[in-house]
Amino acid sequence: MTFGAENLIAVKADNTKWRPEEATGMPFQWDSRDFNPTFGGLTRNVRMYVVPKTYFTLPLYTNLRTTGSYVYASAINVASGSATVTVEAQVRNEQSTARTITVSANVIKPDGTVHATITGSPVSLAAGATQIVKLSQQISGLVLWEPGRPHLYTVEMVLSEGGVVQDAFPITTGFRKTEFRGGATNGGVYINDRYVFLTGYAIRSANEWAVIGGAVPDWMTDLDGQLIRDSKANLIRWMHIAATPANIRMTDRYGIVSVQPAGDKEADKTGRQWDQRVELMRDVIIYFRNNPSILFWGAGNNWITAAHMTQMTNLRKTWDPNGGRVMGCRAISDDSAYGGRAAVDAAEWVGTMLNRHYSDYSRDRKPIIESEYTRDEAPRRVWDRYSPPDFGYQTGPDVTYHLTSEDFAGPHAAATRHEFWGQHIQGPGQRRYSGAAALIWADSNQHGRQYNWECCRLSGRVDAVRIPKESAHTYRVMQSDTPDIHVIGHWTYPANMTKTVHVMASAHVRRVRLLVNGTEVGNDTSATNDFLYSFPSVRWQSGTITAIGYDTGGREIVRTEKTTTGAAAALRLTPHTAPGGLRADGSDIAFFEVEAVDAQGRRMPTHQARVDFTLTGPGRFLGGFNPGKPGSAHKSYADTEAGVNRVFVRASRTAGTLTLRATASGLTAATAGIDSVPFTTTGGLTTAPPVRGEQWKQ
The missing domain is CATH 3.20.20.80 (Glycosidases)
Known part of the structure; x- marks a missing residue:
């Protein structure tokens, strides 16, 4: 890269299958159709790093022969949340003279506040040298990472020279024993x-x-x-x-x-x-x-x-x-x-x-x-x-x-x-x-x-x-590690149907009662393979089927139910976008869930029919998918399956309102819209990070 002048970044992308290693001509064992679908183009975000002459390296060994930085905890005391946090930062000096640098690290909580700062001592780094700078410090009050409580910290490494920050690099990590x-x-x-x-x-x-x-x-x-x-x-x-x-x-x-x-x-x-x-x-x-x-x-x-x-x-x-x-x-x-x-x-x-x-x-x-x-x-x-x-x-x-x-x-x-x-x-x-x-x-x-x-x-x-x-x-x-129960299937059947109804209950449950419209039709205390309760010859009646789980003491601890729906009367569209909306960046995706619902707005579980879609506005309709129909992707139509399906749209580079209309024979049509939001770039580049589901979840 030449600073102060125009630079050209060229990307060559293809989907050539099974390309061997260039240096030896040897195929890679894992590069086969069996396990890796072939995708063309760029399928993930591309990041460009512009670094100073003295900088933290990236963990790209084969490409750059650098290892990046390694952050870990030792001497962890779970009860007190204390640990010795160590940073092994690889730094490189591409200047023509030796530099005296100092590396420190800020341990930052999810809310952006600094929990602790690990300080380092000045280090002499020879011209052209690559070196690991190691610093450690005991830190208390840490929230440890674990399933169910995935607490993360950002360890921001800072490289200074003469008190002036030259480079900084964040690593998102968690500490656990x-x-x-x-x-x-x-x-x-x-x-x-x-x-x-x-x-x-x-x-x-x-x-x-x-x-x-x-x-x-x-x-x-x-x-x-x-x-x-x-x-x-x-x-x-x-x-x-x-x-x-x-x-x-x-x-x-x-x-x-x-x-x-x-x-x-x-x-x-x-x-x-x-x-x-x-x-x-x-x-x-x-x-x-x-x-x-x-x-x-x-x-x-x-x-x-x-x-x-x-x-x-x-x-x-x-x-x-x-x-x-x-x-x-x-x-x-x-x-x-x-x-x-x-x-x-x-x-x-x-x-x-x-x-x-x-x-x-x-x-x-x-x-x-x-x-x-x-x-x-x-x-x-x-x-x-x-x-x-x-x-x-x-x-x-x-x-x-x-x-x-x-x-x-x-x-x-x-x-x-x-x-x-x-x-x-x-x-x-x-x-x-x-x-x-x-x-x-x-x-x-x-x-x-x-x-x-x-x-x-x-x-x-x-x-x-x-x-x-x-x-x-x-x-x-x-x-589940808490009481849970599920009636398998639905409760919208043709008249005069009699079948075995299966109920899955968690290990906490020792007895399951099955009721149809409030009347008991089964009482099972013998789970098959710990979880499955089966009730043979249950006659369908329009209304509600209820499963109730009891513990060893006979106390009700969980219940669930399913209700008969009416005939499908209308379509319903529900859009889903990233937090903050669909980005008009030419690549962002939104999807619409399409459902066939009855007059009360309940999904009709046995509806299976073609739905046609029309999109207007600055975007591209990508279609949906039916697994039992080869070639069904990227069409202007898709079938509901068990009353529901999803279709996708891709943003253009122009912001505006995208409106999707769905129609199906015999059903009231549905329309839903989303507003794509402007996405600003400078020379085709942006510093805006990808939108993540932690925000979406909230």
């Missing part, structure tokens, strides 16, 4: 001296949405975080390749423990392809080692040799020795076919898949995380065998799974979760697991097994536009 134990009785994962059973989901690292792919604004990424926490999950295992910075910032903010990999496919490698994995793991550790939500580094999606695991563990010890994290991978075992005891001994945590690789030898030495269970699939649109318009899941000859939403969210979910929850460390019976991740979070266009019938994998708790499936509600109940 961790311990990782083996053993059936007192083993498991401890956060801030408290045993935590980790429960959640395995997610493809692309974590894309239908229609917009991987170009997801931060506020929508944070919507994922809010929904995941609403489902009472506290764990994500990102799969195969490293999760994006936006997704890890999301897990930091929402208190979700992350397993962060680097890059692999599903086999150990040798030669240059193994070296590529080691180099990428190093880079990932350096880049993400200040993110408090990461507790586990993932060395592979399948077993690796003891020698390779030792290499990976040594990377952690070299680049993240004080971050309270551990290195491991999926599928290693004391079985020689999966690395053997030496591989387990070299690892710091052990992952299994579908309970295939468990061993007592591993359990007694390391925390074991079930990394991927319940791989089955079901579409959101198919309630059960009794609901119109499909009356069951009508599938083609090559479809792998035939579960309805009720099957998937009820008997199947309870059985597969029980396999791991029922064997959790410090629990009853067999004690094996410190955590478990169900596949997946959101329906995803990863490497679909049935593209001739469905457009994506349907294993999600939410669909590909983040509308909750019944599975999201039942997992919320099973993962």
Whole structure:
């Protein structure tokens, strides 16, 4: 860059598939269609840093050979909230003479006030030198980061020379105490001296949405975080390749423990392809080692040799020795076919898949995380065998799974979760697991097994536009640490229908009563797989179905109900934008939820029909998505599914009012508008940060 003159920044973007390493011609193992959808263009925010001649470096090792700064806490006293906070700041002097600099750090609370300042002593930095400047200080009154209370601080590092600030760099982080134990009785994962059973989901690292792919604004990424926490999950295992910075910032903010990999496919490698994995793991550790939500580094999606695991563990010890994290991978075992005891001994945590690789030898030495269970699939649109318009899941000859939403969210979910929850460390019976991740979070266009019938994998708790499936509600109940209950399905059926009604209740519940219009139709004290209560031969009557949960003493502790709706009479549109509105920056997204509602404004749960959309104003209509209809994205129409869908619009660079109109045969049309707000740039650049969901949530 030449200061005082015009500079040209050129970006070349393409979507070339499977580009090999330029220096060697060797393909990257993880660069395959199986796990990484190909997106063209820029799919995330691009930041440009203009720094002085003496400056804090960035954590971009392969590109710049710099490591950035490392912030961590030690000697943590959980009761008093005191800890020694250390900053290891890498600084570089690109001037022709030596400089005498001072590095300090302000520990800033979320409200912007300075909690403490860590002061440093003057340091001489030779011309052209790059050096780590280390400063530490005991700080009291800290609020520690943990699931459910994800407290974050900004550590603002300040570089001064002669009392004049030359550079400043903020790092958002959190402080927490961790311990990782083996053993059936007192083993498991401890956060801030408290045993935590980790429960959640395995997610493809692309974590894309239908229609917009991987170009997801931060506020929508944070919507994922809010929904995941609403489902009472506290764990994500990102799969195969490293999760994006936006997704890890999301897990930091929402208190979700992350397993962060680097890059692999599903086999150990040798030669240059193994070296590529080691180099990428190093880079990932350096880049993400200040993110408090990461507790586990993932060395592979399948077993690796003891020698390779030792290499990976040594990377952690070299680049993240004080971050309270551990290195491991999926599928290693004391079985020689999966690395053997030496591989387990070299690892710091052990992952299994579908309970295939468990061993007592591993359990007694390391925390074991079930990394991927319940791989089955079901579409959101198919309630059960009794609901119109499909009356069951009508599938083609090559479809792998035939579960309805009720099957998937009820008997199947309870059985597969029980396999791991029922064997959790410090629990009853067999004690094996410190955590478990169900596949997946959101329906995803990863490497679909049935593209001739469905457009994506349907294993999600939410669909590909983040509308909750019944599975999201039942997992919320099973993962809840407070009393919770859910009636699976709806209560708007054809006349004379009789069916089994399933109710999911949390572990606090010991008896469930089922009532239809106030009259008891079932009383169950025997849960299947701890969570599922089933009531056969319930005859549908228009009105209300109620489930009531009782504790061991017979006291009512929770209840829920569902009500029959009338026929669909109208459409309803509800817009969703980032906090502060849709930015007229040419890339921001808004989405509209479209519902078919009855005369009282209640969503009609079995409506499934085409809705046509017309957008006016400064923006582009991107359309919606129906997973059972290939080619349905980016059309001017989309079907409701179970009475609801979502469609997307993209802002232009002109501010103004965008108005969306929705029409459907036989229903009153709906219209909704949003105002896009001006977005100012200077020479195409802005210092305005991305809008995040913490603001959206408020």
